[in-house]
Amino acid sequence: xxxxxxxxxxxxxxxxxxAWSLDAEQWFVEGNQFSSEGKFEEAARAYQxxxxxxxxxxxxxxxxGIAYKNLRQLDKAAVVLEKAVELAPSNLDIRLTLGNIYNMxxxxxxxxxxxxxxxxxxxxxxxxxxxxxxxxxxxxDGPPFKQMVILNxxxxxxxxxxxxQLQAAESTRRILEEAKIKFGYQAxxx
Numbered sequence: 001x002x003x004x005x006x007x008x009x010x011x012x013x014x015x016x017x018x019a020w021s022l023d024a025e026q027w028f029v030e031g032n033q034f035s036s037e038g039k040f041e042e043a044a045r046a047y048q049x050x051x052x053x054x055x056x057x058x059x060x061x062x063x064x065g066i067a068y069k070n071l072r073q074l075d076k077a078a079v080v081l082e083k084a085v086e087l088a089p090s091n092l093d094i095r096l097t098l099g100n101i102y103n104m105x106x107x108x109x110x111x112x113x114x115x116x117x118x119x120x121x122x123x124x125x126x127x128x129x130x131x132x133x134x135x136x137x138x139x140x141d142g143p144p145f146k147q148m149v150i151l152n153x154x155x156x157x158x159x160x161x162x163x164x165q166l167q168a169a170e171s172t173r174r175i176l177e178e179a180k181i182k183f184g185y186q187a188x189x190x
Contacts, residue, residue: 022049023053024049024050024051024053024054024057024060025050027046027047027049027050027053028046028047028050028057028059028060028063030046031043031044031045031046031047031050031060031063031064031067032063034046035063035066035067035070040067040068040070040071041067041071043063043067044064044067044068044071047060047061047063047064047067048064051064056087057087058084058087058088058091058094059084061080061081061083061084061087062081062084062091062093062094062097064080065077065078065080065081065084065094065097065098065101066097068080069097069101069104074101074104074105075105077101078098078101078102078105078107081094081097081098081101082098084098085098085114092117092118092121092122092125095114095115095117095118096114096115096118096125096127096128096131098114099111099112099113099114099115099118099128099131099132099135100127100131102114102135103131103134103135106138108135108136108138108139108140108141109139109141111131111132111135112132112135112136112139115128115131115132115135116132118132119132119152124159125159126155126156126159126160126163126165126168127156127168129152129153129155129156129159130152130153130156130160130168130172132148132152133148133149133150133151133152133153133155133156133172133175133176133179134153134175136148136149136152137149137153137175137179144183146179146183146185149179149183150176150179150180150183150185153172153175153176153179154176156168156169156172157169157172157173157176160172
């Protein structure tokens with residue numbers, strides 16, 4: 001292993017070279033390196049190799065899902081993140097990311113299912129509240145969840161402001177105002 005590291009340090013080799021036999025952890029680390037460099041196709045390949053060697057590692061599935069999300073391959077991201085949730089059902093970061101993917105796919109009911117778990121276990125997650133409000137706002141397969149839309153979007157605005165994420169707070173506030181008008185809660189605010 002020391003020889004491999006020295007070769008990499010001097011530019012004579014690469015951990016991704018097929019000449020080296022990497023274990024699951026090494027592939028995972030390589031995937032993280034590629035991700036940090038914005039090389040998401042390479043990262044996805046490395047995470048997949050890690051999963052091939054250790055299919056029960058939820059964090060490898062999670063990171064692969066994020067790589068696919070960054071590649072805008074949302075169907076692949078959803079499948080991999082669903083497996084990550086199966087492996088680590090109490091991991092709220094995985095559920096939040098999966099809920100966000102479902103929102104991007106306009107799978108509102110699925111998004112609501114994942115994001116509800118997050119907001120009930122992690123009450124001060126602005127992103128979860130905002131995304132849950134968005135999913136409720138767009139859900140059309142049943143009665144409108146007017147109060148849930150207003151409640152979650154309002155909470156998201158409040159939390160984003162507290163976290164000094166003013167751009168996110170303002171974007172969410174605009175959606176909240178649109179929802180209030182749509183549902184007859186108040187007149188428009190310019």
